[in-house]
Amino acid sequence: MRAHKDEEDIKRDAENMVEVQDLWFSYDKKKWVLKGVDMKLKRGDKTALVGSTGAGKTTLLLHLNGLLTPDKGKINISGTFLSYNKKALTEVRKRVGIVFQNPNDQIVAPIVFQDVALGPVNLGLTEGEVKERVKRALNEINIEDLRDRKAHELSEGEKKKVAIAGVLAMEPNILVLDEPTSGLDPESSEDLLNTIDSLCEQNDNMSVLAATHDVELAYEWADRVMVMREGEIVKSGEPYAVLGDEAVIKSSRLAMPRVLKIYKGIEMMASENPGMPPKSVEELLKVMRDNLWR
Amino acid sequence: MSLHHTLEGYTVSNKLVNIRTGDKIFFSIFTLIIAVYTQSLFLLLLILFTMSCITIWSGVRIKHYLELMTIPLTFLLPSILVLAFLRGSEPVLTFSIIGMHLAMMREGLELGALLMMRSMTGISCLFFLIMTTPIAEMLDTMKKFRMPEIVVELSFMVYKLIFVLIEEMESTKKAQDARLGYLRGNRIKSLSLLLSAMLVRSLEKAQNMERALEARCYAGKMPSLKLGIKNESENKVHIISPSLILMILFDACLLVMAVGGSVI
Ligand SMILES: Nc1ncnc2c1ncn2[C@@H]1O[C@H](COP(=O)(O)OP(=O)(O)OP(=O)(O)O)[C@@H](O)[C@H]1O
Ligand SMILES: [Mg+2]
Numbered sequence: 192m193r194a195h196k197d198e199e200d201i202k203r204d205a206e207n208m209v210e211v212q213d214l215w216f217s218y219d220k221k222k223w224v225l226k227g228v229d230m231k232l233k234r235g236d237k238t239a240l241v242g243s244t245g246a247g248k249t250t251l252l253l254h255l256n257g258l259l260t261p262d263k264g265k266i267n268i269s270g271t272f273l274s275y276n277k278k279a280l281t282e283v284r285k286r287v288g289i290v291f292q293n294p295n296d297q298i299v300a301p302i303v304f305q306d307v308a309l310g311p312v313n314l315g316l317t318e319g320e321v322k323e324r325v326k327r328a329l330n331e332i333n334i335e336d337l338r339d340r341k342a343h344e345l346s347e348g349e350k351k352k353v354a355i356a357g358v359l360a361m362e363p364n365i366l367v368l369d370e371p372t373s374g375l376d377p378e379s380s381e382d383l384l385n386t387i388d389s390l391c392e393q394n395d396n397m398s399v400l401a402a403t404h405d406v407e408l409a410y411e412w413a414d415r416v417m418v419m420r421e422g423e424i425v426k427s428g429e430p431y432a433v434l435g436d437e438a439v440i441k442s443s444r445l446a447m448p449r450v451l452k453i454y455k456g457i458e459m460m461a462s463e464n465p466g467m468p469p470k471s472v473e474e475l476l477k478v479m480r481d482n483l484w485r
Numbered sequence: 486m487s488l489h490h491t492l493e494g495y496t497v498s499n500k501l502v503n504i505r506t507g508d509k510i511f512f513s514i515f516t517l518i519i520a521v522y523t524q525s526l527f528l529l530l531l532i533l534f535t536m537s538c539i540t541i542w543s544g545v546r547i548k549h550y551l552e553l554m555t556i557p558l559t560f561l562l563p564s565i566l567v568l569a570f571l572r573g574s575e576p577v578l579t580f581s582i583i584g585m586h587l588a589m590m591r592e593g594l595e596l597g598a599l600l601m602m603r604s605m606t607g608i609s610c611l612f613f614l615i616m617t618t619p620i621a622e623m624l625d626t627m628k629k630f631r632m633p634e635i636v637v638e639l640s641f642m643v644y645k646l647i648f649v650l651i652e653e654m655e656s657t658k659k660a661q662d663a664r665l666g667y668l669r670g671n672r673i674k675s676l677s678l679l680l681s682a683m684l685v686r687s688l689e690k691a692q693n694m695e696r697a698l699e700a701r702c703y704a705g706k707m708p709s710l711k712l713g714i715k716n717e718s719e720n721k722v723h724i725i726s727p728s729l730i731l732m733i734l735f736d737a738c739l740l741v742m743a744v745g746g747s748v749i
Contacts, residue, residue, distance in 0.1 A: 253696065256700060258696050258699060258700060281702050284699075284700060284701070284702050285702070288700070289700045291693065291696070291697055291700075293693065296690065296693035296694050296696075296697050297697040299645065299694065299697070299698065300621065300707065300708060301493040301494070301496070301497050301619060301620075301621075302497055302710065304708075305621065305707075305708045305709075305710065306708075308708035309698075309701050309703065309707070309708055310701035310702060312706050312707075312708045313701065313702045313703050313704045313705075313706050314702055315704075321708070341490075341493070341494055341497065341498075343489075343490040343493065343494070344490075344494075357701065358700075358701070361701060361702070
């Protein structure tokens with residue numbers, strides 16, 4: 192019986208780590224903030240959730256580890272439907288780690304290692320295990336040198352990393368980030384995204400979901416993109432297919448990634464198929480060279 | 486840097502951080518009790534001076550220490566002054582304002598001075614504790630002494646949220662100052678706006694903090710600084726330590742002076 196269930200779990204696991212079905216939610220019971228959200232996250236995928244401000248991204252993310260309880264709908268995490276008793280919630284919070292938008296809200300202890308240890312300590316692990324987890328989490332995102340620093344003395348980018356380490360110390364296999372690059376300068380953003388990428392490479396079971404209104408970031412970084420508009424997911428799929436859909440982008444009050452916009456222009460001018468859509472400026476230049484300056 | 490971070494910075498990097506928290510709590514509370522019961526102005530001064538010196542020596546900047554000391558002082562001074570007019574019969578200073586005759590009494594002045602010294606001394610004892618002991622250690626020790634969990638958790642929340650309030654107040658005030666909100670006639674309106682804005686934003690922050698804690702399965706445990714010590718030497722559990730004995734001796738001296746009453 193037990194073995195049978197495990198098998199089923201694994202089968203489901205292999206496909207979708209997270210499945211949200213027809214999720215409805217309202218803060219004040221007057222206005223719906225989520226209006227029947229359906230979404231799936233695949234194991235090992237990097238997914239970007241894009242939407243303009245107030246679309247309900249944060250609200251959706253908070254549902255994924257039971258911080259908010261839906262008014263209607265179901266959430267399935269690695270094959271188990273979310274229930275809202277204390278024990279089940281602890282379990283799901285070990286699996287789904289959420290990094291909040293503002294690291295200052297998330298970092299509560301004065302010293303970095305203390306804050307990273309918060310999750311493990313509250314899970315009731317032994318001191319040895321806690322130390323081990325802190326070490327591993329700091330190592331995973333390359334901030335061992337920050338271990339003994341005072342948290343409030345760190346730069347904004349370093350704080351973000353510490354916040355992520357605090358979540359990683361819980362050893363989740365689904366990492367959820369709310370606006371990971373907001374408030375960072377371009378270099379720190381790039382650095383943070385590289386860190387997340389190398390994290391995914393180290394651990395191919397890890398799925399990452401990042402909410403953002405930065406379409407450029409979503410286009411370059413993600414394997415899959417979902418567009419959210421007024422509490423609904425209006426389109427999801429390959430970055431090119433989703434972010435290149437002018438109608439969807441316009442109606443969601445977003446802008447098309449620049450690289451893609453230029454590529455579309457070339458597509459119209461060129462007599463034949465200009466080749467694969469470019470991901471970066473370098474690739475775009477190559478398309479231009481091949482098609483326009485021949 | 487904000488008050489919160491200044492304080493938190495001191496608690497983790499002062500010279501007394503390795504003294505056991507229990508010892509520090511014992512020392513601070515016991516000295517406080519002596520300060521509450523003694524009638525000797527000299528003894529109060531002695532305690533105030535010693536406690537301030539230890540705290541400053543341990544690494545707190547004098548400027549910050551004095552700044553923090555003035556906060557309770559501003560609350561205390563007016564009430565102490567009022568006392569001087571109400572108690573006693575021997576006037577030292579008389580004057581009249583708009584037809585009212587007021588007299589400052591000797592007895593009232595003396596009582597006020599004693600009361601103020603006592604309060605400031607008590608505060609110096611508590612400042613010693615707050616500025617040399619990280620909050621996590623404090624909570625840990627409270628738990629060890631079998632304080633109810635709710636009290637421990639509440640202490641942590643209050644500690645965190647007081648600073649949230651202060652920070653919000655500072656930033657809201659800055660925003661209003663920038664828009665000249667405190668010009669004549671605008672005061673009351675600005676102030677009430679300040680308070681409501683502050684409350685709303687603090688509530689928001691508190692909610693964010695609560696969610697962040699909940700997301701990491703927070704169950705009332707703060708990781709202690711001891712986790713940072715790489716080689717384990719804290720396994721030996723002694724009730725008595727040299728620092729504790731030193732502190733007991735110090736308090737014993739104070740006690741003898743207080744009870745003996747021979748010094749004034
Ligand atoms: N605690 C709350 N109480 C009431 N309404 C809320 C609360 N939090 C958010 N809302 C409302 O829910 C809607 C969606 O907010 P949400 O924060 O999920 O959007 P978002 O897509 O994350 O936006 P942003 O990009 O600005 O972060 C907004 O209209 C917002 O006003
Ligand atoms: Mg948001």
